[in-house]
Amino acid sequence: MEKVIEHQVLQAGKLMEAQLDSEIQRLDQLTNNEDDLEALRARRLAAIKSDNLKKQEWRANGHGVYTELADEREFFQATKKSNKIVCHFFRVTTPRCQIVDKHLEILAAQHLETRFIKINVERSPFLAERLHIVVLPTIAMVVDDKVGDYIVGFDDLGGTDNFSTAMMEWRLAHGKAIFYSGDLSMPPDMPKIAKSILGSGKSSKNLRSKKDESDGSESD
Template sequence: MDPDSVKSTLSNLAFGNVMAAAARDYQKELVAQQKSQASSSVSQEVDLDELMDDPELEKLHADRIAALKKEAEKREAMKKKGHGEYREITEGDFLGEVTGSEKAICHFYHHEFYRCKIVDKHLKSLAQRHLDTKFIKLDAENAPFFITKLGIKTLPCVILFRRGIAVDRLIGFQDLGGKDDFSTKALENLLIKKGFISEKKQDEDEEDDGNHENRRWAVRSSVNSDSDSD
């Protein structure tokens, strides 16, 4: 055989061996990577299981559920007292309404007064947002006894009651810039300053805009689950 031909054949065999070896090494590397990924996945699953079984995490979860249940119970108790909505009452209901809650805001109004309707709009909005305080209104024409006893001479008049005692009042719009176009926020800030409603946090506002309904369902489901387990 021609020496050059022999040399060429040997060279080709050597190149083929190198390529074959490289292919085997590449395949081994792929298998190793797959094993490593599988091992990592198992490790993550184990870590997750360990996390779910963490007694401290379980306690935090239980505490959160308990807090939500307590809040839901408080809201229901407040609603039974007439909180959460802006309601019309009669003179006969008045004493029971203002003495039956820690804080009550009563608007004495006249149905023909434009400014009274402005107050109605703002108080209706605030009543839905501030459940701790009762919001009610009373037609001044139908409540002559309390109009006299409370010395009400100008309408609209919003009187603030704490445990049935009149502690402050808003007469007309004099505390709101004297103009008809004041905002609900302006009235809200004034009532916060007077200590009759609490300042709401941003996350609470977001809940009021839609998330609170979902949370209420979550609490209700949790309560039902606990009842079923009993």
């Protein structure tokens, strides 16, 4: 009988020890989870702070609004401060330039990561010649100090004056001038022009290079 009681006590002790070990393990996991959550919160707060600082920097450099620059000097100053620029070369007497203005003004507010500007070609002949601006309107996409792509006239936008702002946004995304979460394989307005745009293969040009390369712009 004494051996039976001793065995039962031993088994009960082992059971209590196992339960205690299980509880300690549960508490350890809870502590680890809390540490993980705290680390996650800290990383999230740091990311939000960094994002807010970046937005403040962008706004300080003229992002968020569509503005007209006075001359070439202001253009080159802008390229030093902003990694992404959409520049509309216009003439006051060209009606289609006003259509472009309408869409770029909307997109400037939506894409804070990019600076949207316009330049009167009659006031900036050196820059217009350097970038081979012939047809108006022409939109140059400057990424990391290089003109990587152009929208010349409205052919890339469906060949119509009635293209949507979404169509302009899609085309700028192909030039990597903006951040875009949509489907790049399908233009919003004219699905048939996707192939011609994707296969255009326009080359980049360094704004600081001494030797200019032809951008393949078409003439009216």
